[in-house]
Amino acid sequence: MQINPAMDSSPGNALFRLGHNCWKYSHASYLAPVVDCANYYRALHEAICRAQHSIFILGWDIDSRIDLIRGAEAEAQACPTALFELLQWKARQTPAIQIYLNRWNYSVFLSAERESFSEAKWKLSGADNLHFIFDGQLPLGASHHQKVVVIDDELAFCGGMDVAIARWDNRHHHPRNPDRLDPDGSMKMGLEKRFDPYHDVQVLVAGPVAAVLARLVRYRWHFGGGKRAAKVRQAHHNALPSSWPASIKPVMERVGVGVSLTMPRFHRQPQVQQIERLYIDMIAKAERFIYMENQFFTRRAVAKALNQRLRENPRLKVLLVSCYNAQGVMERKSMFHARVIFRKIVESHGVADRVALAYPLSREHGEETPVRIHSKVMVVDDRYLRIGSSNINNRSMTLDSECDLVIEARDEAHRKQVAAMRNDLIREHTGLELEEIERIANRVDAPVEAFLSELEHSRQHLRRINDDRYRHERFTRLARRFADPSRPILPDLFTSRRAFGRSKRRIPFRLIAGILLVAAVALSWKVTPLAEYATPEKIVPLLEQVQNTAWAFPAGLAAYVLGTLVFLPHMVMTGTVVVVFAPLEAFLIAMLGSLISVSVGWLAGLGLGKKSLQAMLGRHAEKISQYARDGGVMGLTLLRLLPIAPFTVVNLALGMMKVPFVTLLIATVLGLLPGTLVSVFIGQSALALFKNPDPHNAVLVGAGLLLWVLVIVSTHFLSRHWQRRLHAN
Structure with missing residues (x-):
């Protein structure tokens, strides 16, 4: 089955349009919200214990x-309480049941927080009816973010919880x-x-929507x-399923439900962007009150839709509930900096007094702690209740796999139930009475600020x-490109394997090895002391130990080559050898070391081959190769003068392009000669000035800096001139 964005006709109502903002429109025979993980884990435990035919966990x-049941409650359970033991027990107790676990094949950056060797653990469990896969069938940078559990094809959980x-x-x-x-990530050696x-x-x-x-x-x-x-097993949709957990009471019956998806374009799967369209369409329907809980608020299209509706409708109020603190540097620079922009858009054009962006906190015994929001909830008036996996950020709208359910209240009874579920959530965060919450939500003269009243009796x-x-924050665009992208970081060739058939375009194995090598070098700066030791302060004392021996020049040369190969800038390495060696020796080490580093990188790129370049850059590969060929010595010299990428990366690319080796060496000498000469001159003058701060040495340093500026300006001029010449030809 393929998820086709336009596979069905319209359900015939004003909000849902199948293929546009909705994949399927169905009905729930029974429905209930499950708030917070203690309740969800208990309900999941009960449903698994009662399952007879199939269990899918996505x-x-x-x-x-993870222990699903905790504390004193766990002691009274007949079934095991930890997930692994529970599913093992279920597989043995019910041989006819089939259990399927689909877990995202996560990013390496999350490995410290994850359970290691989990695939082997599940597959060696000894149960033939327990199946596990790592799902990596996504473009690079995307995540498999749907959180869906289906039991016996008759009931299903969907939302934000894993x-x-x-x-x-x-x-x-x-x-x-x-x-x-909880047990911490496996790499943290048994820590809690x-x-x-x-x-x-x-x-x-439960009911048709579960199917x-x-x-x-x-x-x-x-x-x-x-x-x-x-x-799929044909289930009876009218009766409450036998697997329905006893701890959850249905709050709605026979209610319309829309199923909305985000799916990235990948292999034969077309792109599906129903999630974002449904957010915007729901906002356009709002009359009195929009309530949203979400981990992130960064998507500008949603911010613009909120602002537009607030301007169109002076009665409308908006309460947004989110997290207070960022978890980690990348989240701070990408999601939380982008939230500043999101808020500015929403509150523009004079509507700020009708919008509140707030976070929940818990106060007890003089201690205040923010509550981390991970939910993805949206309620529009008393008509629509949305619960799903999608964040209000770029990746959830275009790149990750997502699934949201939207409940549509079509009669007075259902509207009261939607309002009651919304009010119950707000009461959890505020301690306000349900009647007061209802009044603030519906009265035009009640400001949204009233939700932020801190009651003395409430915790x-x-x-x-x-x-x-x-x-x-700095480097926010770069952080968003990796943490909150709206498109793949690289083409969809870079994945674990292909699920549907064989592709005509294959990833060269040598490219995979090259990428892993570069990634290993880059990762070593984070997880090893390399960054601490790869500094002039650490390298200079090592070289000074052999300064007056026969090993001085070879040691300096080896240090220079190794430094540039592991992505240390030329300026750093040249400055290092200038401190230790005489001017002529420093110059020779810098130039010879550069040529050796170029040769190593070029040979490695040659081994990877041009197909690797095509796999990396697609249709742009031929254009870059043509520039390298047509530019000749002059073009490659300008490439050396311009710091467009790390030295080793450029050398790898030039090797993949099969640039003639002699031409490359000549261009490297010509390109690095001015900068190296000036660097050696400035470095020696600066050392002389430090040792003897007289006007003569100060003039020499000033002259060196002026020469450096002239090199940069000349490089820019020559580059522009050469580009115009190439375009003219």
């Missing part, structure tokens, strides 16, 4: 070590809770992870690399977010 993460570390919490969100404890209050939401459905989600999880299982799963509060500390 997730961003599936950690086998069975993962640092998720469990109950609705009290106490600042301290001894049960908020304690974490702060955590809020998330899932929705539990729709049953089709979705089978599609993703097969697309992700698994063999075809058991066919939990909403407080306005101040993002000024993230306003002046």
Whole structure:
């Protein structure tokens, strides 16, 4: 089955348009929200214990070590409480059941936080009816972010929750809770992870919409690399399923539900962007009150839609609930800096007094702790309730796999139930009475600020977010390119394997090896002391130990070559040898070391081959190769003068292009000669000035700096002139 964005006709209502903002429109015979992970894990545990035919778990993460039931409650359970033991037990107890686990084949940057060797653990469990795959069938930079569980094809969970570390919490969100404890990532050698209050939401459905989600999880299982799963079982949609968890009571019956997806373009799968379109269409329907909980708010199209609707409708109020603190540098520079821009867009044109961006906090015994928001919830008036996996960021709208369910209230009873679920969520964060929440939501004269009133008797509060500390972050565009991209980082060739048939274009194995080598070098700067030791302060003392021996020149040359090969800038290495060696020796080491480094990089690129360059750059590869060929010595010399990429990366690319070796060496000498001469001159003059600060040495340093500026200006002029000449030809 292929997820086709336009596979069905319209359901015949004003919001949902199949193929545009919705994949399927169906009905839930029974429905209930499941708020916070303690309730979800308990319900999941109960449903698994009762399952008879099939279990599908689709997730961003599936950690086998997680205890679903905790504390004193765990002691009374007949079934095992840890996920791995529970599913093993279920596979043995019910031999006819088939269990499918589809986990994202996650980024290497998350490896420290994940369970290592989990694939081997599941596959060596000894159960033939327990199946596991790592799903890597996504473009580079994308993640498999759908969080769907289907039991016996008759009930399904969907929302923001994974069975993962640092998720469990109950609705009290106490600042301290001894049960908020999980095993940490496997690379942390048995350490335990304690974490702060955590809020998330899932929705539990039964009936025809569960059968729709049953089709979705089978599609993703097969697309992700698994063999075809058991066919969808025909379930009785009128009765409450036998696997329905006893701890969850249905709050709605026979209600319309839209299923909306994001799927990236990959192999035979077309791009699907229903998630974003449905957000914008829901905003356009708002009359009185929009309530949103989301981990991130960065997508500008959604911000613009909110602002436009606020300007169109003076009665409308918007309450946005999100996280207070960023987790890590990349999240701070990408998501939280972008939230500053998102908020500025939403509040522009005089509507700021009707918008509140707030975070929940828990206060107890004089201690205040922010509650981490991971939920993805949107409620428009009392008409639409949305619960899913999508964040309000770039990647959830275009690049990651996502699944949201939208409940449509078509009669008065359903509207009251939607409003009640919204009010219950707000009460959890504020302590306000349900009647007061309803009044603030619907009365025009009640300001949105009223939701932020801090009641003395309440332990939990909403407080306005101040993002000024993230306003002046640096390198934010680069961070967003990797942490919150809207398109693949590289073409979709760079994946683990192809699930559907063989492609005519194959990734050269040598390219994979080259990428892994470069990645290993880059990663070594993070996880080894390389960055600490690869500095002039560390290298100079080592070279000084052999300064007056026969090994001085070879040691300096070896240090220069190794430094440039592991991406140290030429300026750093040249400055290093200038400190230790006489001017002529320093110049010779810099030039010879550069030529040796060029030769090594060129040979490595030659081994990777031109097909590797084509796989990396696609249609742009031929243009770059043509420039390298047509530019000749002059073009390559200008390439050396311009710092467009790390030295080793450029050499690899030139080797892939099969640039003539002699031409490359001549161009390298011509390109590096001016800069190296000036660097040696400035370095020696600066050393003389440091040792003897007289006017003569100061003039020499000034003259060297002037020469350096002239080299840069001349490089820019020659580059522009040469480019015009090439275009003219």
